[in-house]
Amino acid sequence: MINKCLFPAAGYGTRFLPATKSMPKEMMPVVNKPLIEYGVEEALEAGMESMCIVTGRGKHTLMDHFDKNYELEHQIEGTNKEILLDDIRRTIDSAQFTFIRQREMKGLGHAVLTGRELVGNEPFAVVLADDLCVNHDGEGVLQQMVKLYKQFRCSIVAVQEVPSSETHKYGVIEGQCIRNDLFRVTNMVEKPEPGTEPSNLAIIGRYILTPDIFDYIEQTDAGKGGEIQITDALLRQAENGCVIAYKFKGQRFDCGSVEGYMEASNHCYKNLYLKDKDIALKQERTEKEVDLAY
Ligand code: G1P
Numbered sequence: 001m002i003n004k005c006l007f008p009a010a011g012y013g014t015r016f017l018p019a020t021k022s023m024p025k026e027m028m029p030v031v032n033k034p035l036i037e038y039g040v041e042e043a044l045e046a047g048m049e050s051m052c053i054v055t056g057r058g059k060h061t062l063m064d065h066f067d068k069n070y071e072l073e074h075q076i077e078g079t080n081k082e083i084l085l086d087d088i089r090r091t092i093d094s095a096q097f098t099f100i101r102q103r104e105m106k107g108l109g110h111a112v113l114t115g116r117e118l119v120g121n122e123p124f125a126v127v128l129a130d131d132l133c134v135n136h137d138g139e140g141v142l143q144q145m146v147k148l149y150k151q152f153r154c155s156i157v158a159v160q161e162v163p164s165s166e167t168h169k170y171g172v173i174e175g176q177c178i179r180n181d182l183f184r185v186t187n188m189v190e191k192p193e194p195g196t197e198p199s200n201l202a203i204i205g206r207y208i209l210t211p212d213i214f215d216y217i218e219q220t221d222a223g224k225g226g227e228i229q230i231t232d233a234l235l236r237q238a239e240n241g242c243v244i245a246y247k248f249k250g251q252r253f254d255c256g257s258v259e260g261y262m263e264a265s266n267h268c269y270k271n272l273y274l275k276d277k278d279i280a281l282k283q284e285r286t287e288k289e290v291d292l293a294y
Helices: 035-045 060-065 072-074 082-094 108-114 141-151 163-171 212-220 232-242 258-293
Strands: 004-007 050-055 096-101 126-127 133-134 155-161 171-179 182-190 201-209 241-248 251-254
Touching: 004 035, 004 108, 035 050, 035 060, 035 082, 035 126, 035 133, 035 141, 050 060, 050 108, 060 096, 060 141, 072 082, 072 212, 108 212, 108 232, 126 141, 133 201, 133 258, 141 155, 141 201, 141 241, 155 171, 155 232, 163 201, 171 232, 171 241, 182 232, 212 232, 251 258
Parallel strands: 004 050, 004 126, 050 096, 155 241
Antiparallel strands: 126 201, 133 251, 155 201, 171 182, 171 201, 182 241
């Protein structure tokens, strides 16, 4: 149903300087996995097989990461380190990766428009990799949104309640409540001035967009910060048709900030890494027991 996922990944990641001076922020590791790989795994879980990555200058390691590294793989072949490449190998084998360069940084709307050639005329997902989303007890956020898309067939944005003091960092929606976790968007404002926010429902970096969004972006003038904002294009789409805001199930970490990144790292260390290690150890023990039994 939705096969393509777009990853705008051309930004500078200035909040993490000097780490991001020559390394793309999307490659920052959360425990032992780069941020973007979490996003790709979430898209795969939601049934998408085509990952369209909008890159910029100095982002070639993103391409290398989703490719074979013959020298390394040859070096560790047959050793117990090979298992550490299992996840990324599976990911590479399960998806197709295409890349396009955004030559100028003109905002998120412009980044999405740059991906038009890769996406074509079909509905697609957008993942902002520095928003890391997890839902350990159920479906990932994109998968939840794909299900909703089947029902509503219009653009969908994921939202989360944030304190009023935080709304100025986000696109903020106003909407008609149609279910306890669903709103039909009537207004949305990119990074409202404190005290002027239409609600405390902030858009996070997960979107399902119908392809007419590209035309709306083309008609969108530079907005907040002098940039072409996806929020402004989505408002036009909402006014002319329908956009749904969805209060997703799960947790989201703002890995664009040092605090959020540290929280995500601690969370993933405890809830993913240690658990995986525990499973691997148990497996190893069972294999040894089987070996001994023979
Ligand atoms: C972008 C969007 C904003 C959204 C946010 C979510 O802003 O423009 O509407 O709320 O992502 O992370 P950025 O954080 O890139 O400034």
